[in-house]
Amino acid sequence: MDRRGYAEVFDSFQAKEDPWGNPSSRRSMFKALLSWVATRRYKRILEVGCSGGYFTDMLVKADLGRVWALDVSTVAVERARSRYPSHTFVVGDVRDIKELFDFSFDLILCMDVLYYLTTADLDELFEAFMDRLTPKGRLLAVLHLDDSTSLTGTNFTTINEHCKSLFGDPRFKKVCMWPDTGWGKAVYFVEMQEIGDDEV
Numbered sequence: 001m002d003r004r005g006y007a008e009v010f011d012s013f014q015a016k017e018d019p020w021g022n023p024s025s026r027r028s029m030f031k032a033l034l035s036w037v038a039t040r041r042y043k044r045i046l047e048v049g050c051s052g053g054y055f056t057d058m059l060v061k062a063d064l065g066r067v068w069a070l071d072v073s074t075v076a077v078e079r080a081r082s083r084y085p086s087h088t089f090v091v092g093d094v095r096d097i098k099e100l101f102d103f104s105f106d107l108i109l110c111m112d113v114l115y116y117l118t119t120a121d122l123d124e125l126f127e128a129f130m131d132r133l134t135p136k137g138r139l140l141a142v143l144h145l146d147d148s149t150s151l152t153g154t155n156f157t158t159i160n161e162h163c164k165s166l167f168g169d170p171r172f173k174k175v176c177m178w179p180d181t182g183w184g185k186a187v188y189f190v191e192m193q194e195i196g197d198d199e200v
């Protein structure tokens, strides 16, 4: 699937006001994830796949640092901007992260987005994340636990296994993996350096 077709698929999902069941069905997961990342402050935070901006708003209100929220769907970003006009939303494909941002982030969040990519995409993206994470950066990824195949033809279990090996990379000095959180999701939370919770 080419980039344009890929973005159009996600635009079409946005025909529904809340395509991913936000916020009520996901609120407890969002709250838990927020509490995990809120152990520190950050200079710059990137949320990948922000959709309508619900989690973005929680992040901004938690005042953990400056937030950029990215989504490949123009429709999603327009809706997010109209809901939360003071937050920073960017239209773009995370695979272009190095072209989209010429600076690094202390925290990158990917909630329910990586499994749309192929394993080859993920290998490249992972290196781009390494490039766009500060030396003390953190990366949190949430993946759906399911044995189905995503719309882009990727099998979720394959992606999950692939991510597990990528997040086990020795360049990460602290690796936390929750293979089954009870929400039907696996969560990976890794850090470039093991540092105190109150350090930025």
Ligand SMILES: C[S@@+](CC[C@H](N)C(=O)[O-])C[C@H]1O[C@@H](n2cnc3c(N)ncnc32)[C@H](O)[C@@H]1O
Residues within 6 Å of the ligand: 010, 011, 020, 022, 026, 048, 049, 050, 051, 052, 070, 071, 072, 073, 076, 092, 093, 094, 095, 110, 111, 112, 113, 116
């Ligand atoms: C399943 S939704 C998850 C939304 C939100 N993160 C949540 O957890 O409720 C996936 C979102 O990621 C976006 N997305 C998918 N592939 C992307 C990509 N390559 N780059 C940026 N955003 C992407 C979709 O448009 C969609 O809004």
